[in-house]
Amino acid sequence: MTKSGSFCTPLLLFLVWRAGEVAESCSCSPKHPQQAFCNADVVLKAKVVGRQEIVTGNDVYGNPIKRIQYDIKQMKMFKGPDREIDAIFTGPSSAVCGVTLDISGKKEYLISGKLESDDTMHVTVCDFVQLWESLTMAQKKGLDSRYQMGCECRIIHCASVPCAISDPAECLWTDWLMENSVEGPQVRHYTCIKRNDDSCAWYRGATAPKKEFLEIEDP
Incomplete structure (x- = not known):
């Protein structure tokens, strides 16, 4: 295994x-x-x-x-x-x-x-x-296209407070802080994707994000 x-x-x-x-x-x-x-x-x-x-x-x-x-x-x-x-x-x-x-x-x-x-x-x-x-549907979708869409973004691991992003192109990964696990909701269901204003944000959904995607659902 x-x-x-x-x-x-x-x-x-x-x-x-x-x-x-x-x-x-x-x-x-x-x-x-x-x-x-x-x-x-x-x-x-x-x-x-x-x-x-x-x-x-x-x-x-x-x-x-x-x-x-x-x-x-x-x-x-x-x-x-x-x-x-x-x-x-x-x-x-x-x-x-x-x-x-x-x-x-x-x-x-x-x-x-x-x-x-x-x-x-x-x-x-x-x-x-x-x-x-063991992979979720979101992770499988990520492998097909979504993860690649976010390769210009940076995911910042938050292990303890205080923690924050320092650049709009970053997404704050808080699974460990919130779930005491590195395999929480953000890992299993979310992708950090660049938006058309060059900032990055977490995205969750059953379908691929639209090209003009601007709004997000909070993790």
């Missing part, structure tokens, strides 16, 4: 216990799924059909560098290169930001990640990786 709410940027903390031995841990800063979409190189829907551990070289101490390769069946590309992706790569454990996915081919996933220099897709627990069935 994936780590719920893991749509963030990885921070690797290296603690040297003694010469030649390094312990790693993975920490994620909160991100709205719209931010994860806009920051990702690739966002796709897929089933996972296979898994293998591969060695990509050695570290400075001569230890093998391992990665997990998940073979996938791509079902839909929301953002990414004009080609099919048949595999994604991740770390061998959650300690180094690796994700664990079901390989039965029975579960559908929404997976976001980065393209590496060798053009392969790399995914961490801090990327937006969710079971497709």
